[in-house]
Amino acid sequence: MKLGLIGQHIQKSKSPQLHELLGKKLDIATSYDLFDCKLDNEQALYELLKDLKQRGYRGVNVTHPYKVWAWNIVANTFNTSAGLGALNTLIIDGEELSGTNTDCSGFVRAYQKECSDLKPGKVLMKGAGGVGRAIAFGLGMLEVEHLYIFDENTVSLQALVSDLQQAGVACSALTADAVTECALNCDGLVNATPVGHYTTPGASFSAEQVQGQRWVFDAVYTPVATEFICLARAANMSVISGFELFIHQGVDAYQWFSQRAVDSQLLSGEISVE
Incomplete structure (x- = not known):
């Protein structure tokens, strides 16, 4: 089974290790390749998918910045x-x-593993792109009390807020000057931006903002210990790392590719965090 990952700045992705290991565990010959590329538009992504199909690929994962394009060109979800x-x-x-x-x-699985039956409460999320959309709808499934969202791209921000509201999720958009006050009154903080990634280092939330919350999540996992995660751990908060998301989404994806039931415990201790 030939699989792959399409995205930008993915050279350090552990997806090949994860999927090929699952293949060995399930006795399914599996290869997984990285397609690190800068595509100009949705049509370019579609042409790449057609080319990979002709080359015998069963499926691909899609990461930043192509997840919304993937939605737009795929007929069946x-x-x-x-x-x-x-x-x-x-x-x-x-x-x-x-x-x-x-x-x-x-x-959803990563949150439930770390926070058990506790509902998310009031949450501030930075980032309204592809991964932000997934996390936002996941928070809706977890019965978030209210989701506040900030993104510098106001078009993406307003579109996500509208879609969430139509789905019955209590949410609202934030302006930049309201982020700190909002953060200090929330139960959870979420980074769904690339800030903290090894190619875009920095802290998605400042030390001033990471105070008094119960839990945090950072979608970035290279590195796992982002500046944001380190601030939260120093404050003794419950931390859901991007690595936890990576493992759970990868297991779910392989299950979908292979049409075989997959137990995430198959990977216990066999994928390193760095």
Whole structure:
């Protein structure tokens, strides 16, 4: 089974290790390649998918910044909330492209593992792109009390807020000058931006903002210990790392590619965090 990952700045991705290990565990010959590329538009992504199909690929994962494009070009979506607007897992070897979003399901599983039955409460999330959409709809499934969202791209921000409200999720957009006050009155903080990634270092939330919350999540996992995560750990908060999301979404994706039940415990201790 030939699989791959399409995105930018993915040279350090552990997806090949994860999927090929799952293949060995399930006795399914699996290869997984990285397609680190800068695509100009949705059509370019579609042409790449057609090329990979011709080369015998079963499916691909899609990461930043192509998840919304993937949603727009895929005809059939499965196990995905209406209006989510982003896909990260595509099967390309059928008559039509089909896709799902295992970031959403993976986040829900990662949150429940760390925070048990506690509901998220009031949450501030930075980032309204592809992964932000998945996390936002996942928070809706977890019955978030209210989700506040900030993104410098106001078009993406307003579109996500509108889609969430239509899905019945209590949410609102924030302006930059309201972020700090909002953060200090929230139960959880979420980074769904690339800030903290090894190619875009920095802290997605400042030390001033990371105070008094119960839990945090950072979608970045290279490195796992981002500046944001370190601030939260120093304040003894419950931390859900991007690595936890990576494992859960990857297991869900492989299950979808292979049409085989996969136990995430198969990977216990076998994928390093760095």
